[in-house]
Amino acid sequence: MQRKQSKSQFQESFTDSCKLKIPLRLPHLLTERQIHHHQSSVAPQHWKMLPFTTIEEAVTFVGRNLTVAETLWFNYSAKKSDYYLYCHNILFLFLIFSVVPLPLVLVGLMRSLGFDKYKIQPKVSLSLSEMFQCYKDVMRMFILVVGPLQLVSYPSIKMIGIRTGLPLPSLWEIVAQLTVYFLIEDYTNYWIHRFLHCKWGYEKIHLVHHEYTAPIGFAAPYAHWLEVLILGVPSFLGPAIAPGHMITFWLWIALRQIEAIETHSGYDFPWTPTRFFPFYGGADYHDYHHYVGGQSQSNFASVFTYCDYIYGTDKGYRYHKKVLKKPLVDGADLSSSLFGLATTPRKCDFELTSSLV
Numbered sequence: 001m002q003r004k005q006s007k008s009q010f011q012e013s014f015t016d017s018c019k020l021k022i023p024l025r026l027p028h029l030l031t032e033r034q035i036h037h038h039q040s041s042v043a044p045q046h047w048k049m050l051p052f053t054t055i056e057e058a059v060t061f062v063g064r065n066l067t068v069a070e071t072l073w074f075n076y077s078a079k080k081s082d083y084y085l086y087c088h089n090i091l092f093l094f095l096i097f098s099v100v101p102l103p104l105v106l107v108g109l110m111r112s113l114g115f116d117k118y119k120i121q122p123k124v125s126l127s128l129s130e131m132f133q134c135y136k137d138v139m140r141m142f143i144l145v146v147g148p149l150q151l152v153s154y155p156s157i158k159m160i161g162i163r164t165g166l167p168l169p170s171l172w173e174i175v176a177q178l179t180v181y182f183l184i185e186d187y188t189n190y191w192i193h194r195f196l197h198c199k200w201g202y203e204k205i206h207l208v209h210h211e212y213t214a215p216i217g218f219a220a221p222y223a224h225w226l227e228v229l230i231l232g233v234p235s236f237l238g239p240a241i242a243p244g245h246m247i248t249f250w251l252w253i254a255l256r257q258i259e260a261i262e263t264h265s266g267y268d269f270p271w272t273p274t275r276f277f278p279f280y281g282g283a284d285y286h287d288y289h290h291y292v293g294g295q296s297q298s299n300f301a302s303v304f305t306y307c308d309y310i311y312g313t314d315k316g317y318r319y320h321k322k323v324l325k326k327p328l329v330d331g332a333d334l335s336s337s338l339f340g341l342a343t344t345p346r347k348c349d350f351e352l353t354s355s356l357v
């Protein structure tokens with residue numbers, strides 16, 4: 001009777017067949033994680049690279065020709081360790097924090113460009129040096145907290161099973177996972193943020209983020225170091241529950257930060273593509289949270305509006321909009337007289353309209 005081939009024997013034969021260029025049937029039966037696991041058991045290492053060294057081996061493993069994207073990914077990543085690939089996030093975050101807010105700086109400084117009509121709090125404007133100070137503060141946090149956190153969190157990424165190999169995920173898989181990540185992050189962030197608005201949480205931690213009563217793009221990650229660490233948990237939960245490819249993980253981290261920069265931009269542009277997402281909060285929604293300040297019990301959610309609606313914490317915002325009867329961008333003068341609109345940036349206003357929110 002033919003003896004059934006064990007998984008490890010099959011994996012060894014796969015590796016041998018790659019070396020000898022022997023076509024191997026049903027290579028797709030093995031997941032990349034299984035091969036990684038096998039290789040770890042043979043030669044323990046945590047800096048794993050792709051389990052094949054040539055395109056031919058990759059084609060054999062995938063069981064079909066590689067797509068253009070997969071070929072590019074293979075050429076880029078085949079000789080790079082997983083740890084190195086993971087650490088790309090540090091570079092991406094640095095670029096996003098540094099570059100994405102720059103057009104907003106330009107728009108804020110060159111008022112002649114005609115974008116003031118989209119400014120949510122038009123009476124508040126920061127100088128270039130004030131914006132640069134915010135960027136320096138964020139970079140200090142990036143170097144001291146965000147970067148080191150990325151460096152040491154690699155084992156958790158391996159533990160939950162973020163993969164780096166082939167095949168690449170389909171566009172549908174990427175979109176589905178990103179949607180799950182955004183929903184999980186939004187829900188978890190809502191409750192953490194709401195907790196941070198209790199007396200202790202606000203005074204000890206969250207006060208720093210609210211120093212900007214009229215937020216700017218650079219201020220999106222501006223927060224107490226402990227808040228940066230705590231809010232890393234909701235960002236990590238989605239990938240932990242539905243682990244995907246490293247490219248999906250990169251996209252998730254990048255898109256979440258870009259979304260946060262837009263939300264803190266201080267401008268409610270009518271052409272932003274995020275307007276097409278259902279239940280999306282946006283800049284106007286989160287700006288109100290900063291505008292009300294420390295007493296705010298409204299608009300806790302980071303991305304969508306449904307949590308605040310379900311738990312009844314959008315009443316202040318809705319009342320505000322109802323009174324104005326038009327978007328905040330057009331009614332700032334009215335809001336100034338009605339609600340005591342803050343005109344001094346970097347100042348927490350504890351006396352604003354607590355009865356309304």
Ligand SMILES: [Zn+2]
Pocket residue numbers: 193197206210289
């Ligand atoms: Zn807050």
Ligand SMILES: [Zn+2]
Pocket residue numbers: 209215264286290
């Ligand atoms: Zn904020």
